[in-house]
Amino acid sequence: MAGRLVADVVVERLTAWGVNRVFGYSGDGINPVLGALRRAGAPGFVQARHEENAAFMAVGHAKYTGGVGVVLATQGPGAVHLLNGLYDARMDSVPVVAFVGQQSQTVLGSAYQQEIDLLSLFKDVASGFRQQVASADQAPMVIDRAFKAALATRSPAVVILPHDVQQEPAPELEHEHGVVPSAPVWSSGTLMPQEQDLHDAGTLLNAGSKLALLVGQGARNAQPEVEALAEKLGAAVVTSLLGKPYVNEALPYAAGTMGHLGTSASGWVMANCDTLLIVGSNDPWTEFYPPPGAARAVQIDRDAKAIGNRYPVEVAVNGDAAESLRALLPLVTERIGWRADVERHVDAWRRLSEARALTPADPINPERAVRELNGRLPGNAQVAVDVGSCVYWYARQLHLPPGVPAHLSSTLASMGCGLPYGLAAKLSEPGRPVVVLSGDGGMQMTGMAELITVGRLWRSWENPVFAICILNNLDLAEVSWEQRETESEPRFDDSQDLPDVDYSGYAKLLGLDGVRVENDDDVGPAWDRALAADRPFVLDIRTDPAVPLLPPFPAGASLAGSMEEGFAAEGNAHALMLLREYVRLEREAQP
Template sequence: MADTLVADLIVERLERWGVDRVFGYSGDGVNALMGALRRAADRIEFVQARHEENAAFMAVGHAKYTGRVGVVTSTQGPGAVHLLNGLYDAKLDGVPVVAIVGQQNTSVLGSAYMQEIDLLGLVKDVAAQFAQQVSTAEQLPMVLDRAFRAALATGSPAVVIVPHDVQQQPAPEPAQEHGVVTTAPEWRRSQVLPFDADLQAAADVLDAGERVALLVGQGARHARDEVIAVAERLGAGIATSLLGKPFVDESLPFVVGTMGHLGTTASAHLLGHCDTLLIVGSNDPWTEFYPPPGAARAVQIDLDGRNVGNRYPIEVGLVGDAAATLAALLPRLRERTDRGWRDDVERHVRDWHALVEIRALTPADPVNPERVVWELNRRLPADAQVAVDVGSCVYWYARQLQLPAGVPAHLSGTLASMGCSVPYGIAAKLHRPDRPLVALTGDGAMQMTGLAELVTVARMWPRWSDPRFVVCVLHNGDLAEVSWEQREMEGDPRFADSQDLPAFPYAAYADLLGLRGIRVDDPERLGAAWDAALTADRPVVLEVLTDPAVPLLPPFPAGAAKLEQMRTGLQQEGAAGRHAAELLETYAAQEGAGR
């Protein structure tokens, strides 16, 4: 390897770990690595984002859509700082990402050199499972191998810092000598199962229950069939966390939808009235929407023992793979013959589906945002991929969109960082360019990152076998989720200085980039607009002028408890809040009528 550099060794090691795509942005700290990526361009694709934060989101999206490690690179100083948001997204949602970060030459470290910051100090929390600076050429393979194994084993980001002069050193020959550790780029997932006695203890708790509920999270992504089989055996209803939504078929009559503040009335009923709870692969933080402590006996299954008992006082914790553990648990469970509880659950699911349509068709000024997603729900291609941003659009995704089996949908769930949807969508589209992509976003998130990354879409789309990449922008001129939080949580009026967004012509901007823009301000045109967007010969920005006054009302009974605070805030807004107050009362009456 005498003719190659450490930078080339990095790329060779990435290849051996199965990496085919690196996201990032260049800079002098990674110039040698850029050269190595150029030399390996036929084997590893470098994806240039418009900003390092977005590159990190792309790496997280890659990990979520592919199930493999996402890799991102940046220069030192500001480039490294910009990575943090995406790396925290990976940490909090539990996905493997490796960041390769440049640094100034080792000879100047400690001199307060230009762009020199303490990178290990910077990432010590976000990359708590593994962060290391490479000081010698011989160290590089070992550090990179450990970074990948740590990311995969812990589902978290790992950071490898490589000073510029180390990247430029000759790649070393493999050696067996004191002070040199030789490692292998190898890791395989294990199957973890609880002990038989623990499985029986869990079965005893579940069999004793009369009203059983399952709460299913993203840890059940490979356990779709097993989840349904256990629910059928127990006569149980199934609720999902926000991150678990894509992994359960919501068309089934006993699947109640998403739980929590942005969840469904059926999920509120299920979790509020069950006497037994089985939590599968979920660490959802909306603890006020779980059964009241003591109201339900609980069993939890999670591959990560740190999550067991983390959100609810459980009786039996099963540390194991969700699919294998449920399969081992199933034959120990008795078949239910009494359908009383299941019939009750299914009635509330039917009531929720009726309410969904009523809400979507509730008049608003000019368009009800729920109607936007309701119209998509009837048109979403069976082979689509979905990316969702953070803000009020998450509520409409959670409540209005039933994902066809096999359609992946991802968002920044636990960090809940605005601006993730278009970077996620790019990562998904690069993974499967033959499948259409739909991104749901608000105008606030679009102004944060989406507008910049539309430039990336405009650059890339001619290479895609299926050009469909639809970004639906819910344009209401308001940071609507926070506006409603100001009313709900504080009893305060909306603060215009913090909440108003500058006007921007999203559809016209798409046209300017050579994409297609469609602007809708009439709900009766939504169906045709979605049809046009989903059959276009190029990426589309579907800009819909929506009503910020549509309330983000939690499902009752929690929603009923929030009404007075919301009313107090709206009353202080005077005439400006009258329309929102009327819609709030309409929504409250609709929910009350369905109970």
């Protein structure tokens, strides 16, 4: 094919934006761009097994690298499959750009094969930017604006490329009316807070005696500043689920993750603080915030529209978290505060979490399965977490070494993200080990398919360690608990039972390695094998679905009764015994 095409311009623009990897799946609607990728030799193309997984990989890439994730798909079903991953990006505020093929413009409106109104399809998920390219001259500008919109709004942007436009000759942009030149450049800058807002925040914080910091992913680059302010204020530190990797949970005043899947220490802190500083968090678990009016609040966030979304704050500080905290530090008075009470409750939680993990179960307590990773997780590892009951055990039992990132689909909470995220992490830094925590539900939904991708790619990795832990309880456990907890109904076997799969055997068929673990004493050695293996390794750990997913007390105590009703209706004596044992441990652990 003679001459450069618009498809080549697309690839050149990706390179100009620093894109080194595109995730996707092929199809006739996007073939010209695939041809341009082949001719250029870069960016690299990563073929997923399904467009949804490719979109998750793009989201994972954005989360682990801090850059823009790029995904590519064809029209029709390929475009529809992208939606779940793009909503994950939207709801967790990460920049992703999707390039989607479309039928030629000459057939649009004819109910042509695979013709879908893509602008309407992506209207909500890419409300910040979505555009169909109608001419060669328009293509560079649309691509540039898509990247800038994704970065500025930290959300997905969609570029729709009709097949005929992809095949047009590359434009020679003239300096004339109707032609808009643009450039592939963008700078985030540093958003400095207003001085008066900082003084108002300092005054409010100085008036409090029981201070708590709620830290979210917006504090990603502000870990030293968070710690310095907490030390000076004598404050407790609680994290959102997305903020967990950005606080050193070994600190004596780090109370852990908040919310339904959080810690008892975080529940106590949020229920008893009189002053709350929210830093870069938009956590939706509003029932676990202090009761409105019980605590005065300040919120720091780069996104002005996020401030006051979850709690009635008095002072809004619109600015970069690190810069705002550094400027705020001299304005607050040093005090011991309620540090002794906080540390007592943190100590109580740590004893409780250990006691829970060591509670006998049939066959293995999933809390122990995750806890055994502590002390074994390499300091340069990256962690990916799927969605389901495994998130509870990650939030409560895994202590991340400082600097180890961990990501999951948090706000959308979409099962099946674990393996795609793990692959994105590994491809971004092949020299670092990766650990994936998944349930059997998430593994069956997408993970088994993407194990094929792992089998295809792993030999090129600098470090082959890719440990996939499957908490295999033959149950869609989180929903089973929700049926009992929120509906006071017994578990519905037809909807909740999962088939038993030989995951480690399947891994070996793909040239990987693995082991099934069915005894408590074998869990630690299995982790050792996985983290020392010369190839990706699957730990198929048979866990007990009856281990309770109790929210922190006192909320947990109020829900235990409805759970008991569900177990009684099921005739599940074992689960009832474990629930009562967990309630007993929780009550005895209260300081």
